Structures are given as structure tokens and as C-alpha cells.
């Protein structure tokens with residue numbers, strides 16, 4: 001049994017909750033409010049900058065060249081593949097990249113990336129791979145589920161979103177993330193596997209909170225004008 005099979009049993013119910021989330025169903029059927037989508041776009045751009053740092057940390061902590069190549073393949077795919085989606089939508093909305101980058105990360109966004117960066121700094125390459133997994137795998141899972149459930153995407157303003165996360169490139173990036181963790185978890189004692197599992201479950205919960213944050217267009221509870 002692969003380690004990711006064990007993880008699936010722990011996260012399946014959380015991830016099925018994503019598929020019923022109003023933000024996610026709105027992406028699939030095209031009814032999502034544009035303001036909410038723009039909130040996602042801005043928050044997610046700065047999220048992906050921090051997420052990219054994780055892959056650089058993973059490359060640095062890699063035990064061998066093959067592992068280093070896999071982390072850097074993911075880094076390249078995120079910076080030059082996935083983030084192109086965001087830059088494309090931003091251009092459509094007349095939002096400059098500088099504006100995206102000036103976004104102040106919301107409370108949930110800050111908590112999520114800080115959680116991952118903390119584990120990545122303290123742990124080994126397997127811990128970094130565990131931090132990366134829910135992000136890659138769950139978006140691919142959502143993208144593919146939406147593409148199956150809503151095959152008619154022609155008039156959907158979020159068609160590009162669904163196509164990106166269900167498409168070949170992102171599916172391959174996710175395959176790398178899964179292979180990485182399965183390989184790095186091999187031979188680890190149960191105590192360490194349990195910690196890796198906890199990271200994947202907690203990041204899955206953060207993913208749910210991120211959807212909520214975008215649905216409710218949350219930032220911080222009080223505006224202080226930093």
C-alpha cells in the first residue's frame with residue numbers, strides 16, 4: 001500500500017466537503033460572483049509565492065539529485081505554469097501583476113503558509129513534501145471532479161480555471177508531488193509517518209478554510225491600514 005493510499009483515507013471526507021462548497025460549485029457552473037473570484041485571485045497569488053518557497057526549501061533539503069529535480073520541477077511548474085493562469089485572469093480584469101503582489105495576505109492565508117513554512121524549516125525533505133501535497137492533489141481532484149460534473153464549459157467565465165487544474169500539466173505536477181512523498185516516506189517509522197499524515201490532514205483543513213475565506217471575502221477582523 002502506498003503512503004498516499006493511507007492519506008486518502010484520512011482526507012477523503014474533508015475533500016468531498018470542498019466539492020460541495022459554494023465557491024467551488026460556483027467555479028464549476030460559472031455562477032461564482034466575480035468579486036469573490038478576484039479575492040481568490042489576489043490572495044492565491046501571494047499564497048503561491050510562499051508555496052514556491054517551500055519547493056526551494058525542499059530542493060535544499062533533498063537527499064539526492066533526483067529528489068532535488070522533482071522539487072525544482074514543481075517549483076518551475078508553479079512559477080511559470082500555474083501562476084500564468086492568475087496573470088491571465090488578472091490581465092482580463094485590468095489588474096497589474098504589481099497589484100497582485102501588493103495583496104496583504106488574509107489571516108487564514110497567513111496562518112496556512114506560516115504553518116507549512118514552519119514544518120518545512122523544522123523537518124526533513126519528507127516533511128516539505130507532506131506540506132506540498134494537499135495543495136497540489138486537492139486542486140487536481142477538484143479540477144477533475146468539476147470537469148466531469150460540468151462537461152459543458154463553453155460559457156463558463158472560469159473555464160480556464162477548470163481546464164488548468166484538471167489538465168495534463170497540473171495532473172503531472174500533482175503526480176510528481178505524490179511520487180515525491182511516497183518515495184520520501186519509504187522506510188520511515190510509524191511515529192514519523194503519523195506526523196506526515198497530520199501535516200496532510202491539517203493542510204487539507206486549511207484548504208477548506210481558504211475556500212471559506214474567499215467565499216466570504218475575508219481579510220483580517222479589523223482594518224488597521226498597514
Ligand SMILES: Cc1ncc(CN)c(N)n1
Pocket residue numbers: 044047048082134135136139207210
Ligand atoms: C490555496 C491553494 N491551494 C492549492 C492550490 C493549487 N496549487 C492553490 N493555487 N491555492
